[in-house]
Amino acid sequence: xxxxxxxxxxxxxxxxxxxxxxxxxxxxxxxxxxxxxxxxxxxxxxxxxxxxxxxxxxxxxxxxxxxxxxxxxxxxxxxxxxxxxxxxxxxxxxxxxxxxxxxxxxxxxxxxxxxxxxxxxxxxxxxxxxxxxxxxxxxxxxxxxxxxxxxxxxxxxxxxxxxxxxxxxxxxxxxxxxxxxxxxxxxxxxxxxxxxxxxxxxxxxxxxxxxxxxxxxxxxxxxxxxxxxxxxxxxxxxxxxxxxxxxxxxxxxxxxxxxxxxxxxxxxxxxxxxxxxxxxxxxxxxxxxxxxxxxxxxxxxxxx
Amino acid sequence: xxxxxxxxxxxxxxxxxxxxxxxxxxxxxxxxxxxxxxxxxxxxxxxxxxxxxxxxxxxxxxxxxxxxxxxxxxxxxxxxxxxxxxxxxxxxxxxxxxxxxxxxxxxxxxxxxxxxxxxxxxxxxxxxxxxxxxxxxxxxxxxxxxxxxxxxxxxxxxxxxxxxxxxxxxxxxxxxxxxxxxxxxxxxxxxxxxxxxxxxxxxxxxxxxxxxxxxxxxxxxxxxxxxxxxxxxxxxxxxxxxxxxxxxxxxxxxxxxxxxxxxxxxxxxxxxxxxxxxxxxxxxxxxxxxxxxxxxxxxxxxxx
Numbered sequence: 001x002x003x004x005x006x007x008x009x010x011x012x013x014x015x016x017x018x019x020x021x022x023x024x025x026x027x028x029x030x031x032x033x034x035x036x037x038x039x040x041x042x043x044x045x046x047x048x049x050x051x052x053x054x055x056x057x058x059x060x061x062x063x064x065x066x067x068x069x070x071x072x073x074x075x076x077x078x079x080x081x082x083x084x085x086x087x088x089x090x091x092x093x094x095x096x097x098x099x100x101x102x103x104x105x106x107x108x109x110x111x112x113x114x115x116x117x118x119x120x121x122x123x124x125x126x127x128x129x130x131x132x133x134x135x136x137x138x139x140x141x142x143x144x145x146x147x148x149x150x151x152x153x154x155x156x157x158x159x160x161x162x163x164x165x166x167x168x169x170x171x172x173x174x175x176x177x178x179x180x181x182x183x184x185x186x187x188x189x190x191x192x193x194x195x196x197x198x199x200x201x202x203x204x205x206x207x208x209x210x211x212x213x214x215x216x217x218x219x220x221x222x223x224x225x226x227x228x229x230x231x232x233x234x235x236x237x238x239x240x241x242x243x244x245x246x247x248x249x250x251x252x253x254x255x256x257x258x259x260x261x262x263x264x265x266x267x268x269x270x271x272x273x274x275x276x277x278x279x280x281x282x283x284x285x286x287x288x289x290x291x292x293x294x295x296x297x298x299x300x301x302x303x304x
Numbered sequence: 305x306x307x308x309x310x311x312x313x314x315x316x317x318x319x320x321x322x323x324x325x326x327x328x329x330x331x332x333x334x335x336x337x338x339x340x341x342x343x344x345x346x347x348x349x350x351x352x353x354x355x356x357x358x359x360x361x362x363x364x365x366x367x368x369x370x371x372x373x374x375x376x377x378x379x380x381x382x383x384x385x386x387x388x389x390x391x392x393x394x395x396x397x398x399x400x401x402x403x404x405x406x407x408x409x410x411x412x413x414x415x416x417x418x419x420x421x422x423x424x425x426x427x428x429x430x431x432x433x434x435x436x437x438x439x440x441x442x443x444x445x446x447x448x449x450x451x452x453x454x455x456x457x458x459x460x461x462x463x464x465x466x467x468x469x470x471x472x473x474x475x476x477x478x479x480x481x482x483x484x485x486x487x488x489x490x491x492x493x494x495x496x497x498x499x500x501x502x503x504x505x506x507x508x509x510x511x512x513x514x515x516x517x518x519x520x521x522x523x524x525x526x527x528x529x530x531x532x533x534x535x536x537x538x539x540x541x542x543x544x545x546x547x548x549x550x551x552x553x554x555x556x557x558x559x560x561x562x563x564x565x566x567x568x569x570x571x572x573x574x575x576x577x578x579x580x581x582x583x584x585x586x587x588x589x590x591x592x593x594x595x596x597x598x599x600x601x602x603x604x605x606x607x608x
Binding site for chain 1: 318319320321322344345347349351352368369374375377378381382385386399402405406408410411412448449455465
């Protein structure tokens, strides 16, 4: 089974606390490492959870509120000081580039590695990176300032021939190759056996969607159909739904509705307002709508 | 005794570790609170050591290397979110203002409180703030980019009349007042008794100097004569003196020489390179030059 792992580095909202750092997540998809958002303190969280900053290939920044990016310049600087030479790909709102270059220039720092900045586009859905292992797409969400969500999809393994089929028929080397590459099989009686009946994925493609910060936006569920795991912000409880709308945030039940409508297998909620000392009622409310809901905590790790 | 307290919030150099945050210190002088430098993670350090960010009046930033200021924008934002209304005075290199205003504008944040920015001047020594309680001065040090040190001086208490004098003479209310305000006393025999013989400070003025990051600059000791406590960077050990000079940093013995030449009562060294796993030899080297040397640690607190 190829790895597709998510580490939550920060599950809180705007103000950091000693128990919840603001937003950041580390994804590993096969050999590729991705950081989504990078609040202040993220480089220490990476250290705490034994994840190497030097192995990060892509950094995705959702928007320019500090609890999603104030840690990025520190991470970039530390990578430089630690001797990084591999290029780093940073995707974010266009003005992020101005902030980073201003801070590097004033520190008189010429990075030892190539920092490739890819500005996110003002479009509903854009593929921003794709290779043989994975695809990363960005999609617009609704917040006080321009904000994007991200969808990371692992490419499926090649289909393997089912053992039951192999024990029934004797295939030549050429036939085996053709079936593996997707051909149907024609047996001695001239019957066509469709490829999908005789092959299967040992590990199907998985996908992970990250939606924060956003007003509840029902139409997003169409973009996220059949996502394996959805991370969705749930800053507020239902009783604060009005405040959620006013501040362009979501409630627990709204996050759950999104997971349900998208047909997600599992929902992780996070970005909780620090006003709630006990988050159990918020989780319970969400579970009433979508049972497979879990609460993010700093250090939480799960497989897709 | 009026308080003059220093809390070390970060004693490490460029790269944060789980045991040493980069530079930041919290001073309390009477009722006034001052933050010197503000590395990433400083707001959490304040929380960890139970110091209120809301009570900070002045923030002094030495220079624009990230390990001295990357935490400032997060602290400023958190003060806003927590409802601060008192003005905040920030002293730093002129371009710091551009960084802060760019980041606030992109987040669409209008601060609820007044942020008063005072650009540090390119002069050897400038008084930047003074009131009845204290005086803050900035002085240029020598680093790769423009960098300042700071001298914080607590005003002495009013002089009090010595008990031995009061038991010897009977002073009228007016005489008492005059002596307290500095007048000499003329006794019945017409003898003049000088004020300094009959009054004393219950608590003499104390001072604290902060020097980081800097090449060892002997002439600074003249500016810092008789400082009570000197904090001086000691990034390197003596065996790395060449590297210290090349990177505009100091060694432990150089910091100690500065304390000795300035006639300081006590020296605190910090900003240690993370290459030294055991800092005892660095401290020992410094103590050979100046015995009253101590090593800064995160959370260390001392009275001036």
